Each structure stands twice: as C-alpha cells, then as structure tokens.
Amino acid sequence: xxxxxxxxxxxxxxxxxxRGFGVTVFDSTFRRREEFVxxxxxxxxTVVGLSCNLMTKRSVxxxxxxxxxxxxxxxxxxxxxxxxxxxxxxxxxxxxxxxxGEHTLEELLRLxxxxxxxxxxxRLGEIRGLAYRGADGGVVLTPPRxxxxxxxxxxxxxxxxxxxxxxxGAWKAHHGTGSVSVICARGCPYTCTWCSxxxxxxxxxxxxxxxxADEVAQIVRExxxxxxxxxxxxxxxxxxxxxxxxxxxRQRGLRVxxxxxxRADRLSDAVVRTLSEMGCMRLWIGSExxxxxxxxxxxxxxxxxxxRAMTHLLKQHGIAxxxxxxLGYDGEEIAxxxxxxxxxxxxxxxxFVTTVAYPIKGTPYHExxxxxxxxxxxxxxxxxxxxxxxxxxxxxxxxxxxxWMAGEVTLHKQRHSEHKDYIRIAKGFFNARVxxxxxxxxx
Numbered sequence: 001x002x003x004x005x006x007x008x009x010x011x012x013x014x015x016x017x018x019r020g021f022g023v024t025v026f027d028s029t030f031r032r033r034e035e036f037v038x039x040x041x042x043x044x045x046t047v048v049g050l051s052c053n054l055m056t057k058r059s060v061x062x063x064x065x066x067x068x069x070x071x072x073x074x075x076x077x078x079x080x081x082x083x084x085x086x087x088x089x090x091x092x093x094x095x096x097x098x099x100x101g102e103h104t105l106e107e108l109l110r111l112x113x114x115x116x117x118x119x120x121x122x123r124l125g126e127i128r129g130l131a132y133r134g135a136d137g138g139v140v141l142t143p144p145r146x147x148x149x150x151x152x153x154x155x156x157x158x159x160x161x162x163x164x165x166x167x168x169g170a171w172k173a174h175h176g177t178g179s180v181s182v183i184c185a186r187g188c189p190y191t192c193t194w195c196s197x198x199x200x201x202x203x204x205x206x207x208x209x210x211x212x213a214d215e216v217a218q219i220v221r222e223x224x225x226x227x228x229x230x231x232x233x234x235x236x237x238x239x240x241x242x243x244x245x246x247x248x249x250r251q252r253g254l255r256v257x258x259x260x261x262x263r264a265d266r267l268s269d270a271v272v273r274t275l276s277e278m279g280c281m282r283l284w285i286g287s288e289x290x291x292x293x294x295x296x297x298x299x300x301x302x303x304x305x306x307x308r309a310m311t312h313l314l315k316q317h318g319i320a321x322x323x324x325x326x327l328g329y330d331g332e333e334i335a336x337x338x339x340x341x342x343x344x345x346x347x348x349x350x351x352f353v354t355t356v357a358y359p360i361k362g363t364p365y366h367e368x369x370x371x372x373x374x375x376x377x378x379x380x381x382x383x384x385x386x387x388x389x390x391x392x393x394x395x396x397x398x399x400x401x402x403x404w405m406a407g408e409v410t411l412h413k414q415r416h417s418e419h420k421d422y423i424r425i426a427k428g429f430f431n432a433r434v435x436x437x438x439x440x441x442x443x
Contacts, residue, residue: 001174003029003167004181004229008078008101008199009051010157015102018155021109025161028059030170036063040070046117049097049105051078052088054360054383061380064092073117075108077101080384082198083362085131086139087379095124096131099145099199100186102154104129147200151186151207156215164223177226179259180219184212184245188233190263191299192286193364194329194357206238209245216254227281228258235260236271246274257281264306269313276317282350283314284322290343291336294329299364304343311347323352325405327398330357330369330389341405345412352409354402356395358385397442404435 006027013023024043026036040048048067052060057080064074077097081088085096097104107127112120124132129145148154168178184207186200219225236242249255260275261284275283287307289295295302311321325340344352359366359373361384366373374388410428414420 001170002179003170004179004231005029005157005159005162005164005167006051007157007181007183007231009049010159010161011154012049012101012105013158013161014155016105016109017158019106021106023158023161025158027162028063030163030166033059033062033066037066040067040072044070045072047075047109047112048072049075049077049101050093052076052080053078054080054385057383058381061088061091064088068092073112073120075105077104077199079196079198082131083360084379085141089131089133089139091380094121094132098129098131098141099201100129100148102148104145147187147203147205149205151205152211156218159219159222168223168225172226178223179227179229180223180225181229181231182212182215182219183231184235185232185237190234191301191364193297193299193368194326194360196360196363198362204237206241209241209248212245213248213252213254216249216256217252220254220256226257228256230258230260233261234263234266236262236266236275239266239268239271242271243274246278249278255279259284261286263302264310265302267310267313272310272313272317272319276319280319282320282322284324285311285349287323287343287347287349287352288326289329289332289336290340291332294332294336297331298326298329304339308343308347311349315348315350320351321347321349323347323349325352325354326357327354327401328356328389328392330365330392337401337405341408344405344409348413354405356398359387359389360384394443397439400435400438400442402435403431404439407432407435 009025013025016023024039024045026039028036050060050063060076064076067074073094074092075095075097076088076093081096082098088096095108104127111123111127115123121132124130125140125142128143130142132140134140164180168180172178186205187203188195188197188200189202189204216228219228255278257279259282260280264285285307288298288300290304292304295304314321323344327337357365359369369389372390374390376382376386376388407428407430410424411432414425414428
C-alpha cells in the first residue's frame with residue numbers, strides 16, 4: 001500500500017484540456033471494473049485511451065473490450081504496447097500510441113472532430129507515433145513522433161481529475177505519512193541492458209528548477225503531504241540543475257522530506273550534502289549486483305566500490321539508503337551471488353529489495369538472449385515477467401536465493417549491532433539456512 005497517482009495519464013489529461021478537449025479520467029487504483037463499465041455507458045466517449053505496463057496488461061485488455069462494446073475508438077499506450085503492437089491490435093485496440101502521447105492524442109482527437117470516428121481508421125496514417133492495422137490487415141507504423149523538447153511548456157499534471165487525497169490517505173493509514181509523487185525529467189541516457197525506455201526515450205530532458213518548484217508549492221498548498229517521491233530515473237543526474245533547484249526551494253522556504261532514486265556515479269560529497277539540506281530522507285541506488293563482472297555485463301557503467309562508498313557517504317549525512325538487487329541476470333553464477341551478499345554486508349544499506357531479471361521485449365537484454373527466451377501460454381494471459389530463459393535456474397531457486405540473502409544480511413547486521421535483537425537473529429539464521437538448502441535442492 002504505497003500507491004501513487006498515474007502521472008503519465010494526468011499529463012495527457014492536462015495537455016488535452018488545455019487544447020480544448022473534454023476529458024474524463026478513470027483512475028482504477030481504488031475503483032472496481034464495474035465502475036469503468038458504468039462510466040462508459042453513461043458518458044459514451046468516442047475515444048478511450050488506456051495506459052498499460054506489463055503488470056496491468058490483462059486488466060487493460062478487458063477494459064479495451066468493454067470500451068469497444070460501447071462503440072469507442074480504443075488507443076493503448078504506455079511502456080508495454082509499443083513492442084507488442086500487433087498483439088494489442090489483435091485483442092481490441094484500434095491504435096497503439098508509441099512514445100510520448102500528448103501530441104499524438106491531440107492530433108488524433110482533432111482529426112476525429114474533422115472526419116468523425118467512423119472515418120478515423122482510414123486517416124491514421126496522417127498521425128505520427130502510431131501503430132494500426134492497414135487495409136490488408138497488416139500492422140502499419142507511422143513515422144516516429146519527436147520527443148517534447150520544452151517540458152516547461154507543458155501544463156502540470158491534472159491532479160484535480162482524480163482523488164489524490166485517497167492516495168495520501170492510504171499512505172497515512174498504512175505508514176503514518178502521506179506522500180505525493182513528482183517527475184522532474186523525462187528520458188534516461190544510460191545503457192543498462194535490461195531497462196525499457198519505450199515511452200520517454202534515451203534522451204534526458206529536464207524541467208526548469210522554477211517550474212518544478214511551482215508544482216511542489218502547489219502540492220504542499222493543496223494536499224499537505226508529509227513527504228514527496230521524486231520519480232525520476234536518476235534524480236541527481238544533472239548537478240548544476242540540482243544545486244539550482246535546491247536554491248529555488250530554499251528561497252521559497254520549501255523543505256519537504258523526500259525519497260528519490262540515483263546512481264552511485266552521480267553522487268558526490270557536495271551532491272549528498274545538498275540532498276540532506278533539501279530534506280532527502282532516503283535515496284535508492286540501483287546496485288543490481290555485488291559482482292563487477294555482472295555489472296559490466298549489464299553495462300551499468302558503475303563500480304561496486306563506487307556504490308559502497310556512496311552508500312556510506314549517504315549514511316554519514318543522515319540519509320537512509322535503499323538498494324535494488326537483481327538476481328538471475330544472464331551469466332550469473334553462485335560466486336556472483338556470494339559476491340552480492342558480501343557487497344550488501346559491506347555497503348550496509350538500510351533496506352534492499354530483490355527481483356529476478358526478466359527480458360522485456362525491445363531491450364538489449366531481450367535481443368541478446370535471442371531464441372533462449374521462451375513464451376509459455378497465451379500472450380493475453382502472460383506478461384514479460386512470465387517469459388522463460390532456457391539454461392537459467394528455476395524461479396524456485398531464486399526465491400530461495402533471495403531468502404538466503406535476506407537471512408545472511410540480517411545476521412551480519414545483528415552481529416555488529418550494539419543492541420542485538422535475538423528474535424531477528426534467530427529468524428535470520430533460520431532464513432539463511434533454509435534459503436541455502438533450498439538453493440542446493442532446486443534446479
């Protein structure tokens with residue numbers, strides 16, 4: 001229960017409203033599917049846009065079918081559809097928006113006004129950034145749409161269109177603090193092989209410090225959150241921007257505790273000190289592995305030593321640290337898992353979370369694995385997380401590996417703690433042993 005509003009959809013809504021289009025946002029986070037169907041019947045929208053990632057695909061396909069049943073023209077966008085356009089078109093979508101959707105949807109709606117929805121299919125070729133079915137049934141890709149260069153020219157996300165208070169309330173009810181998310185930039189220029197950048201691309205485009213500070217001031221005024229979540233891929237990527245933004249907040253007397261994500265190679269003493277002064281309470285680092293060999297295979301462009309040094313530096317400045325760890329990347333051996341455990345012990349993050357590497361279509365990782373990627377079952381019932389990589393250990397093995405890691409790190413922390421918690425020591429010992437045994441017995 002750490003939900004955040006769908007900022008991508010809210011940016012689309014504010015853009016389209018600014019251009020004079022009528023927009024209703026259905027936010028499914030706290031609502032039932034039946035409410036969506038009721039909304040379709042009540043409003044009879046001519047065009048329905050659905051945002052989809054690999055975790056929401058099954059729900060989106062059901063919603064697309066419901067919208068089609070009410071006679072709407074259905075457009076799907078988001079991270080997952082661009083590399084599965086043929087499948088989405090075969091399962092209810094009329095068009096797939098590829099990349100940023102603001103101007104693509106604006107042109108589509110403008111064209112719909114001119115020629116009518118029934119005539120849209122024959123005119124979709126005039127709109128950049130779309131995939132659709134041609135007259136022969138084949139998939140047609142229009143020329144790519146240029147990315148939005150001036151992000152300051154875009155209106156702030158349309159938070160008024162949804163119940164942001166429900167999100168803040170859910171946070172407070174389960175964690176004691178209310179949180180609101182902000183995005184300061186689009187795109188990521190780094191080369192991590194497993195990461196999908198199908199919406200915002202491989203560039204890096206930032207809003208101005210003043211523009212972001214205006215949004216934060218509005219959020220504080222209207223929602224009074226206890227903290228913020230800066231949802232950028234790498235919040236501290238541009239040091240000059242960060243220092244200017246910190247000065248802008250300081251000048252306005254804005255200091256809201258926050259969490260963010262960064263890379264070890266984009267941190268320094270001056271950056272960490274600035275983050276602390278701004279109110280950073282936790283920073284997440286994509287460590288991924290404690291094996292330099294695996295980091296190099298991932299093309300992370302960072303060293304294990306950098307990660308450890310910056311984790312220690314953050315803690316010295318009173319900033320809690322979180323780490324993302326990825327298991328099962330191609331080529332990983334038992335020795336690499338041991339290296340990751342040692343890395344976690346030496347880095348001593350406050351918290352770490354593990355995931356198993358999965359090949360997202362369109363990423364270099366997926367392309368490198370080639371025909372080793374096997375797709376079980378029907379496309380509409382699975383996601384890229386369900387893909388099987390032949391020659392890799394089983395999901396059961398990695399579940400035990402994660403348990404072993406957690407147990408080993410807990411034991412290490414407790415053994416070096418001034419105030420030992422013997423219940424945690426017992427749990428850590430048990431999990432480490434069970435995890436290790438499970439790894440030996442699992443394929």
